Amino acid sequence: MALSSQMFPSEARVQPPSDAIVFENVELIFEHKPVLDGISFRLPHGETKAIFGAAGAGKSTILKLALGLLKADSGRIFVLGEDITEMTEDRLFELRSRVGIVFQESALFDSLNVRENVAFRLTEEGKIPEEQIDQRVREALSFVELENTIDMLPSELSGGMRRRVAIARAIITKPEVLLYDSPTGGLDPITSTNIIELLVKQRDVYKTSSLLVTHRLQDAFVMATHCFDRASGHMKRLPPGSKAEVPMSFLILRDGKVIFDGDAHELAHTRDEYIKKYLS
Amino acid sequence: MSAEDFLSRVELISPTEFAKQKVQAVQDYILLSAQALANLFRRPLYIADILQQADLIGVGSLSITVLAGTFTGAVLAMNSASTLQRFGSLSLIAQLVSVGMVRQLGPVITGLMVAGRNASGMASELGSMVVTEQIDAMRALGTDPVKKLVTPRIVSTTVMLFFLTILSDLFGLLGGSAVATLLLGLDFRQYWTDAWQILAFADVFTGLIQPVFYGFVIASVGCYYGMATSGGTQGVGRSTTQAVVASSVLILAVDAFLTRALTLLLGFR
Numbered sequence: 001m002a003l004s005s006q007m008f009p010s011e012a013r014v015q016p017p018s019d020a021i022v023f024e025n026v027e028l029i030f031e032h033k034p035v036l037d038g039i040s041f042r043l044p045h046g047e048t049k050a051i052f053g054a055a056g057a058g059k060s061t062i063l064k065l066a067l068g069l070l071k072a073d074s075g076r077i078f079v080l081g082e083d084i085t086e087m088t089e090d091r092l093f094e095l096r097s098r099v100g101i102v103f104q105e106s107a108l109f110d111s112l113n114v115r116e117n118v119a120f121r122l123t124e125e126g127k128i129p130e131e132q133i134d135q136r137v138r139e140a141l142s143f144v145e146l147e148n149t150i151d152m153l154p155s156e157l158s159g160g161m162r163r164r165v166a167i168a169r170a171i172i173t174k175p176e177v178l179l180y181d182s183p184t185g186g187l188d189p190i191t192s193t194n195i196i197e198l199l200v201k202q203r204d205v206y207k208t209s210s211l212l213v214t215h216r217l218q219d220a221f222v223m224a225t226h227c228f229d230r231a232s233g234h235m236k237r238l239p240p241g242s243k244a245e246v247p248m249s250f251l252i253l254r255d256g257k258v259i260f261d262g263d264a265h266e267l268a269h270t271r272d273e274y275i276k277k278y279l280s
Numbered sequence: 281m282s283a284e285d286f287l288s289r290v291e292l293i294s295p296t297e298f299a300k301q302k303v304q305a306v307q308d309y310i311l312l313s314a315q316a317l318a319n320l321f322r323r324p325l326y327i328a329d330i331l332q333q334a335d336l337i338g339v340g341s342l343s344i345t346v347l348a349g350t351f352t353g354a355v356l357a358m359n360s361a362s363t364l365q366r367f368g369s370l371s372l373i374a375q376l377v378s379v380g381m382v383r384q385l386g387p388v389i390t391g392l393m394v395a396g397r398n399a400s401g402m403a404s405e406l407g408s409m410v411v412t413e414q415i416d417a418m419r420a421l422g423t424d425p426v427k428k429l430v431t432p433r434i435v436s437t438t439v440m441l442f443f444l445t446i447l448s449d450l451f452g453l454l455g456g457s458a459v460a461t462l463l464l465g466l467d468f469r470q471y472w473t474d475a476w477q478i479l480a481f482a483d484v485f486t487g488l489i490q491p492v493f494y495g496f497v498i499a500s501v502g503c504y505y506g507m508a509t510s511g512g513t514q515g516v517g518r519s520t521t522q523a524v525v526a527s528s529v530l531i532l533a534v535d536a537f538l539t540r541a542l543t544l545l546l547g548f549r
């Protein structure tokens with residue numbers, strides 16, 4: 001062990017025994033229509049898993065199930081080692097304090113300004129004093145480069161800005177798990193790249209485990225081929241052919257089932273026709 | 281679109297399914313109300329939210345309460361006048377307006393006005409929060425929406441409706457006195473003395489216990505329809521309408537039961 005940690009200093013961190021998120025044969029039926037039909041996957045600690053699928057494939061639903069916002073009809077779901085399948089809402093509130101989520105449509109509270117939105121969780125917990133909360137809000141907003149919007153209302157922001165405020169709101173408590181629902185959907189390439197860089201930073205600097213729902217394959221490939229460079233403060237491309245690996249995996253949904261679950265290499269060499277079409 | 285086309289698009293549900301849905305809805309409503317009440321005894325109590333809602337409901341409804349009360353009192357006086365004149369006892373008008381207003385019309389009219397204004401407001405506000413996933417976001421951020429949104433609304437509506445009712449009673453008497461003095465030529469001071477002296481404990485108690493129930497009905501029904509919203513902005517519209525209709529009808533139903541119960545409790549005078 002000592003030897004290997006010398007050889008791979010970046011991997012010195014001991015893997016905790018349990019996974020961040022586990023789905024076991026999860027089924028969900030909406031109005032007689034099976035949306036998820038036996039979904040199983042594991043998200044190990046520190047890994048980011050990109051989830052793909054056509055519109056309506058059930059991607060957002062998976063994230064809501066992982067937070068206990070929806071209840072599965074059958075199967076089991078474990079989050080941070082705890083079985084949430086039959087957990088009461090009170091216990092779920094405790095667990096949710098360790099998980100952050102960015103909703104597809106941002107879901108900012110439109111009666112609160114940006115500061116109050118980002119501070120929401122800290123204010124509600126009421127554990128730390130006001131000035132410190134303000135400090136943390138500014139930190140989180142500077143992470144998404146939006147310090148100047150602090151006193152604005154969500155209705156005064158553009159879609160991309162709202163998305164980034166939602167990210168700031170999710171990361172302010174430094175959760176162990178992050179769930180992103182289409183963080184780059186409908187955004188221009190520059191803003192999307194910025195957001196992807198944020199996700200890479202979360203993954204490589206804070207070692208957050210995350211599920212990333214996206215429609216854009218290239219986003220996930222960028223994440224698989226880049227790592228965060230602390231010196232420059234930006235992500236940089238891994239040298240091609242190098243053995244260095246980032247903790248990134250892919251999951252593809254179709255008709256309520258998982259049709260692919262693996263890393264970038266496996267994805268590139270798949271034989272499945274549908275996936276090939278999806279990739280091209 | 282032909283009629284057949286239309287019919288094939290209308291979702292037909294069986295009567296048993298319909299009944300099941302209704303029972304389920306009543307069950308959900310009772311559950312929500314019980315949760316909201318239980319939260320009164322659990323920390324944190326959202327004082328700031330309660331005050332904000334109190335301002336919105338109480339201060340916001342001042343003008344409609346004053347206007348509705350005044351006109352109700354005036355109409356009550358005018359209608360009673362024509363009846364009383366036939367019996368030659370026009371001097372009883374102050375007593376009639378006073379008891380009618382305080383016991384029954386003040387609370388019910390105020391309840392209905394506030395239902396129209398605030399049950400709809402709550403249903404549409406919470407409904408939009410549901411369809412834009414803000415309620416889900418709140419739960420995801422570790423806050424119970426029932427505690428943060430529903431309980432404060434119930435508390436403030438109940439408290440505020442109580443005071444609004446008193447105000448409405450006063451302005452009803454004022455409206456009545458305007459009719460009595462200006463149209464019927466009765467003495468202003470005599471009117472107020474009569475109006476005041478006729479009121480017994482039972483009248484005041486009956487009149488002031490009602491807003492406590494109506495306030496609860498308005499807020500709990502408004503919040504229930506808001507939280508039960510589904511189906512986008514169209515759903516929000518539907519919830520809003522249903523909240524006003526249901527809370528108004530429920531106010532009148534509760535009125536009937538309360539009147540009967542209070543008569544048994546306090547006896548006839």
Ligand SMILES: Nc1ncnc2c1ncn2[C@@H]1O[C@H](COP(=O)(O)OP(=O)(O)OP(=O)(O)O)[C@@H](O)[C@H]1O
Nearest residue numbers: 030031035053054055056057058059060061062104
């Ligand atoms: N509240 C709901 N009631 C009924 N059906 C629902 C509900 N929410 C989602 N669905 C259905 O579940 C399926 C999956 O929805 P979901 O939102 O998870 O899709 P998605 O993969 O996130 O799609 P998109 O890429 O468009 O965001 C859809 O077919 C949708 O019709």
Ligand SMILES: [Mg+2]
Nearest residue numbers: 059060061104
């Ligand atoms: Mg979605």
